[in-house]
Amino acid sequence: MIPAPFEYVAPTSVEEALQALSEHGDDAKVMAGGQSLLPVLRMRLNAPEWVIDLGRIDSMRGIRDDGDAIVIGATTTHHDVLNDALVKEHALLITKAATEVADAQIRHRGTFGGALAHADPAGDLGAPALALGAEFVIVGPGGTRTVAADDFFVDLFETAIGEDELLTEVRIPKHTGWGAHYEKFVRVAHQWPIVAVAATVKADGGTISEARVGLTNMGSTPLRAGGVEEALAGAAASEDGVREAAEKAVDGTNPPSDLNGSAEYRKHLAKVLTRRAVAAAAGG
Amino acid sequence: MTAVDDRPAISPEIGKDRRRKEDQRLITGRTRWTDNIALPGMLHLAMVRSPHAHAKILSIDIEAADKSLNIYEVFTGEHLAETQGVIANAWPITPDQVTPTHLPMATERVAFAGEIVAVVVARSAAEARDAAELVDVEYELLPAVLDLKEAAEDTVLAHPDLGTNKTAFWQLDSAGQGTGRPIDEVIAEARADGIVIEREYRQQRLIPAFMEPRSVVVDPTGEQITMWSATQIPHITRFLLAATTGVPESKIRVIAPDVGGGFGGKLQTTPEEWITWAVARKIGKPCKYTETRSESLISAHHGRDPWQKLTLAATKEGRVTGLKVDLLADLGAYVGVVGGGVPVLGAWMFNAIYKWDAYQFNCTPVLTNKTWVDAYRGAGRPEATYAVERLMDELAAEVGKDPLEVREMNWIKHEEFPFTTVAGMTYDSGNYEAATARAKEMFGYDALRAEQKQRRESGDRVQLGIGISTFTEMCGLAPSRVLGSLNYGAGGWEHATIRMLPTGKVEVITGASAHGQGHETAFSQIVADRLGVPFEDVEILHGDTQVSHKGLDTYGSRSLVVGGEALVLAADKVIEKAKPLAAHLLEANVDDLEFSNGRYSVAGTDQGMGIGEVALATFAAHNYPEGMEPGIDAEATYDPVNFSFPHGTHLCAAEVDTETGQVKLRKYVCVDDIGNIVNPLIVAGQVHGGLVQGIAQALWEEAVYDDSGTLVSGSFVDYLLPTAADTISFEIDHTTSPSTSNTLGTKGVGEAGTIASTPAVVNAIVDAIRQFGINDIQMPCTPERVWTALQGAGSGAATVEDAMPHFEAEEGQQ
Numbered sequence A: 001m002i003p004a005p006f007e008y009v010a011p012t013s014v015e016e017a018l019q020a021l022s023e024h025g026d027d028a029k030v031m032a033g034g035q036s037l038l039p040v041l042r043m044r045l046n047a048p049e050w051v052i053d054l055g056r057i058d059s060m061r062g063i064r065d066d067g068d069a070i071v072i073g074a075t076t077t078h079h080d081v082l083n084d085a086l087v088k089e090h091a092l093l094i095t096k097a098a099t100e101v102a103d104a105q106i107r108h109r110g111t112f113g114g115a116l117a118h119a120d121p122a123g124d125l126g127a128p129a130l131a132l133g134a135e136f137v138i139v140g141p142g143g144t145r146t147v148a149a150d151d152f153f154v155d156l157f158e159t160a161i162g163e164d165e166l167l168t169e170v171r172i173p174k175h176t177g178w179g180a181h182y183e184k185f186v187r188v189a190h191q192w193p194i195v196a197v198a199a200t201v202k203a204d205g206g207t208i209s210e211a212r213v214g215l216t217n218m219g220s221t222p223l224r225a226g227g228v229e230e231a232l233a234g235a236a237a238s239e240d241g242v243r244e245a246a247e248k249a250v251d252g253t254n255p256p257s258d259l260n261g262s263a264e265y266r267k268h269l270a271k272v273l274t275r276r277a278v279a280a281a282a283g284g
Numbered sequence B: 001m002t003a004v005d006d007r008p009a010i011s012p013e014i015g016k017d018r019r020r021k022e023d024q025r026l027i028t029g030r031t032r033w034t035d036n037i038a039l040p041g042m043l044h045l046a047m048v049r050s051p052h053a054h055a056k057i058l059s060i061d062i063e064a065a066d067k068s069l070n071i072y073e074v075f076t077g078e079h080l081a082e083t084q085g086v087i088a089n090a091w092p093i094t095p096d097q098v099t100p101t102h103l104p105m106a107t108e109r110v111a112f113a114g115e116i117v118a119v120v121v122a123r124s125a126a127e128a129r130d131a132a133e134l135v136d137v138e139y140e141l142l143p144a145v146l147d148l149k150e151a152a153e154d155t156v157l158a159h160p161d162l163g164t165n166k167t168a169f170w171q172l173d174s175a176g177q178g179t180g181r182p183i184d185e186v187i188a189e190a191r192a193d194g195i196v197i198e199r200e201y202r203q204q205r206l207i208p209a210f211m212e213p214r215s216v217v218v219d220p221t222g223e224q225i226t227m228w229s230a231t232q233i234p235h236i237t238r239f240l241l242a243a244t245t246g247v248p249e250s251k252i253r254v255i256a257p258d259v260g261g262g263f264g265g266k267l268q269t270t271p272e273e274w275i276t277w278a279v280a281r282k283i284g285k286p287c288k289y290t291e292t293r294s295e296s297l298i299s300a301h302h303g304r305d306p307w308q309k310l311t312l313a314a315t316k317e318g319r320v321t322g323l324k325v326d327l328l329a330d331l332g333a334y335v336g337v338v339g340g341g342v343p344v345l346g347a348w349m350f351n352a353i354y355k356w357d358a359y360q361f362n363c364t365p366v367l368t369n370k371t372w373v374d375a376y377r378g379a380g381r382p383e384a385t386y387a388v389e390r391l392m393d394e395l396a397a398e399v400g401k402d403p404l405e406v407r408e409m410n411w412i413k414h415e416e417f418p419f420t421t422v423a424g425m426t427y428d429s430g431n432y433e434a435a436t437a438r439a440k441e442m443f444g445y446d447a448l449r450a451e452q453k454q455r456r457e458s459g460d461r462v463q464l465g466i467g468i469s470t471f472t473e474m475c476g477l478a479p480s481r482v483l484g485s486l487n488y489g490a491g492g493w494e495h496a497t498i499r500m501l502p503t504g505k506v507e508v509i510t511g512a513s514a515h516g517q518g519h520e521t522a523f524s525q526i527v528a529d530r531l532g533v534p535f536e537d538v539e540i541l542h543g544d545t546q547v548s549h550k551g552l553d554t555y556g557s558r559s560l561v562v563g564g565e566a567l568v569l570a571a572d573k574v575i576e577k578a579k580p581l582a583a584h585l586l587e588a589n590v591d592d593l594e595f596s597n598g599r600y601s602v603a604g605t606d607q608g609m610g611i612g613e614v615a616l617a618t619f620a621a622h623n624y625p626e627g628m629e630p631g632i633d634a635e636a637t638y639d640p641v642n643f644s645f646p647h648g649t650h651l652c653a654a655e656v657d658t659e660t661g662q663v664k665l666r667k668y669v670c671v672d673d674i675g676n677i678v679n680p681l682i683v684a685g686q687v688h689g690g691l692v693q694g695i696a697q698a699l700w701e702e703a704v705y706d707d708s709g710t711l712v713s714g715s716f717v718d719y720l721l722p723t724a725a726d727t728i729s730f731e732i733d734h735t736t737s738p739s740t741s742n743t744l745g746t747k748g749v750g751e752a753g754t755i756a757s758t759p760a761v762v763n764a765i766v767d768a769i770r771q772f773g774i775n776d777i778q779m780p781c782t783p784e785r786v787w788t789a790l791q792g793a794g795s796g797a798a799t800v801e802d803a804m805p806h807f808e809a810e811e812g813q814q
């Protein structure tokens, strides 16, 4: 598993990184935790001439409170995200999903921004980010822009980040006090989800007032289960109470068929898991 | 009180749960894996492999590769020509077996995706890999035969020149060999007035997936050519190198240094070894090749992969009268070292612990254009055990009795041992009643049955199933004469040498070449007891044919039951050899000497001397009897008189989520009878690891090919190996029926867990959902398969032959 030869540069600021990107353009890949990029290189599925390592840019790492949102630096590791008190308090869904990513070794190296930029439809963080209405801060030669979650995920492994741009941080609107659950369906523990459902709900006295639901691996991008969300408003916070709403989880999905399950099976799972995730998030 | 009696009694080593003496070194990185070896001037190899399952090689352009940085040479099969030798099959199961010639490097045609067509030799492994990408091979695609049943029809041929895909037909017939009645008669009787159960079971293709990838270093610069290899079989490798490459055996030294697991997957002589051998000899420089995990998964041999057609005949009450087995076994593209012998090893085990009137086993090993298949932990016996233990559950369901009751009705009673089975094997000892009683008690069998009933009645979303496997197996390969009668290419003896060093230390050399089993510890315990020396003073040497010149290596749960007995014989010879010298030094009569706890003492006196003192006296050789040689070292070769027949009762409780099809293990209890136990800790390790491997077959592992013959489950992302997080805590115990065919009373344990656990798990799953009219789930029992069966859509939903694309090349980037 030896990658093809490449040049390596490790800038210490976002500006330097952008500079390197603009110099090498097409021939360069940025590397965050390397947990997706390095396997690609080692299996020789890709052979960039330059690897730009973001690991030494301190400003891209860390989590901060920013009024009505919390901000997660792109190179913050999964491990740091899932252990962070701010995240837990204001975006419990992220904590729950980050806990489910891969295994401990990978969580110590892989990063929040790297996972989202990689845009694997089976990645565990896309659906929660989408459900929580995250905003993606992207920096490029033309300056900084903010992209809404709905516009960030474009297709399989494709996001709104341009070739000469970097994702620097992700703003997550606070959902303080919302219950949350990430229901991940796997055959073995260290696997990507076959299907997963990210649900966060605001419940008052046994009734759901608001809900956000995201689906993992039910299409070429993470999906928002809008129909489910609407139908959940006013539903009882129990499995039976959300059963009917959960049936809408398959609307507009186009899941893959692979070794771990056919599209038809995934559609079935999406309904069952949505019911379970929402009920668990609502404490039902 | 005599001096002898004053010494503290030595507590026997055998039976102690000694921590493994090799582990401190291994887990602190003081290891000598083959890939760690670096020799002066050593070059590195990278293989160019066919991406096609079946193709003619039209041309190979090596120019670009040859001209790249630091490339020493590039060789194709044509360049290596006859210096590369051939990869041998050591067990032609019939005299007229159809065996394709297996060249280490293909010259004209490739027969599976992963076959080697060229090798690049470079100054570094990275440069070799880079240049390998530049070798340009032009192929003409040939039709590939991938499906086993289709292959058996011979419409598309894996090797067109052979005229057939069927390598042999091998039969064991109880009527023919006089150990039972004609099977067809028994089946006809059951059809008329009894029960006939007909099933077809599929054993999916598995990948041994040892932890250390294969690696080989060849140094041609000395008088002997030395090969280091991550192999289970250094002795067999040496023999076959000599036999197929024309180098005299005396000029060959093979070393298996620390080897990180094998599970049968390293019981092979490999194209990679042979090519490295040929290249190193050709260029006269040390060469190393270490495979990547991806290469390992596509090119190291795979395991299992038969279709079993089974017809079980029984009386209405549930007494089995006979079984007919028609088996197709996928061998892949070539016949490996054991090859068709693997399914044949199962022939004696379909009747398991039961007493039947008739039995017939028909086996056709078939070639396909996929990775070759050979021994994998259990080799033949897991397949047989799976079939019979699944069928016993089916029979119980048919007669409406508890599956344990039906088994008891059919099994060999304790007082009936030794017992000659319908397949013609004589089991020396066993106690199925005792193992089952203990397992039931540990399991809480009745309480779980009650819970199962309650969940059924309440229509619980999660249903509970109880799976049983009362397995036996034959291991301890093997009596040489039996192997000879089966046409096997070697014997089954094992060799040991004991060297008594002057300082009192003992060097033990075994021909059983360990690769993670803990031989160093268990063998030290045996020798320490026998010679009465401290455990710490015993050093076990193995795996280097210049040190251990004679041996048949480690597989088939043979090391202890065969290799251990060789140690006992050698130790006894040392004791006998040293006796006259001890008598001489003690000025006593030989006949008055007694040996115990490491000391010779003169009967009725307080005179005595330790065996270490005798060793020192031998070294000095100042004073020894006339006519005796000054040496007390000894060697011995032990040829077993029978196989070893461990058995056990395994009980598994599994929960099936009927909404998703997800299976969760709830409880697993096993009580294995493996005779006397030398080291309970090592045994527990073998049992736990074996169980996980067998459970993984039931639930997770599957080598899947797409319709062009590409291995889709070609990385650990898609070939699902379990980790500790996926298993539960096992509850294990033992009953003890010592083997009567060896002095230590031991039976093999290396494969037991793997053999027993697979049917226990599948039986549990089927038991949980039989109420919905389901009587089988094809392995691996994926959630989707279980769910599909619950929808009434059959038990064997095909696996979609596509992997998740986590690491796909990004668009426009390749």
Ligand SMILES: Cc1cc2nc3c(=O)[nH]c(=O)nc-3n(C[C@H](O)[C@H](O)[C@H](O)COP(=O)(O)OP(=O)(O)OC[C@H]3O[C@@H](n4cnc5c(N)ncnc54)[C@H](O)[C@@H]3O)c2cc1C
Pocket (backbone or CB within 6 Å): A029, A030, A031, A032, A033, A034, A035, A036, A037, A038, A039, A054, A074, A075, A100, A101, A102, A103, A106, A109, A110, A111, A112, A113, A114, A115, A116, A117, A118, A120, A122, A123, A124, A125, A161, A165, A166, A167, A168, A190, A191, A192, A193
């Ligand atoms: C065995 C294994 C199992 C895994 N299981 C799971 C799982 O169960 N669930 C899951 O969600 N993930 C899983 N992963 C993936 C893991 O979460 C990775 O950490 C993640 O996908 C990529 O993060 P990274 O920081 O390692 O990114 P890298 O691998 O460094 O980069 C990934 C891609 O994103 C780009 N990129 C990275 N950072 C930026 C940035 N700031 N701006 C622009 N582009 C950027 C890179 O150029 C590259 O194309 C698994 C990985 C492995 C190896």
